[in-house]
Structures are given as structure tokens and as C-alpha cells.
Amino acid sequence: MSETFSKAEVITGVARRASVTAEQKLLVVNETLQTGMSISYVARRHGLSPSLVFRWRRLMSEEALKAFKRN
Structure with a gap:
């Protein structure tokens, strides 16, 4: 019988959310809009x-529609 090894990750402490700037969010969302790009892949x-x-895309789309409706 062969021996197999598996990898285990030990999580210690509290995970914190990464701070993502509006500019970074826009860059990621714009990348998802490129032809042939998968949202899951980009994420x-x-x-x-x-x-x-997906949420950032939806929110940005809703805000864009609001801007058009104001004019």
C-alpha cells in the first residue's frame, strides 16, 4: 500500500476583510467586461x-442607470 500525504491549513486568529478602494473595484469590474472574460476567473x-x-457589477450598473435617469 502506498502512503499518501495531505495538506492541512491551520487557521489561527481572526480574519480581517481586505480594504479595496473604489479605484481597485472599478479596475476589477472593467476587467470582467472585456470580451471572453469570466467574472469567476477575474475574481x-x-x-x-x-x-x-457580481455584487460590485450590479451596484455599479444600478448607479449608472440612476445617473442617466437624472439627466
Whole structure:
């Protein structure tokens, strides 16, 4: 029988949210808008949750619609 090893990660302490500036959010969202780009791929490449990037896209889209409606 062969021996197998597995990797275990021990988490100590409290995890903190990373601070992401509005400029960084915009760069990530713009990257997802490029042809052929997957939102999940872009999110993971930046170490973010895909659901968070989906939320940023939705919020930015809603704000853009509000701006158009004001004019």
C-alpha cells in the first residue's frame, strides 16, 4: 500500500476583510467586461469571492442607470 500525504491549513486568529478602494473595484469590474472574460476567473485571479464581484457589477450598473435617469 502506498502512503499518501495531505495538506492541512491551520487557521489561527481572526480574519480581517481586505480594504479595496473604489479605484481597485472599478479596475476589477472593467476587467470582467472585456470580451471572453469570466467574472469567476477575474475574481479568483484577484483573490476575491466571485459573488462579491457580481455584487460590485450590479451596484455599479444600478448607479449608472440612476445617473442617466437624472439627466
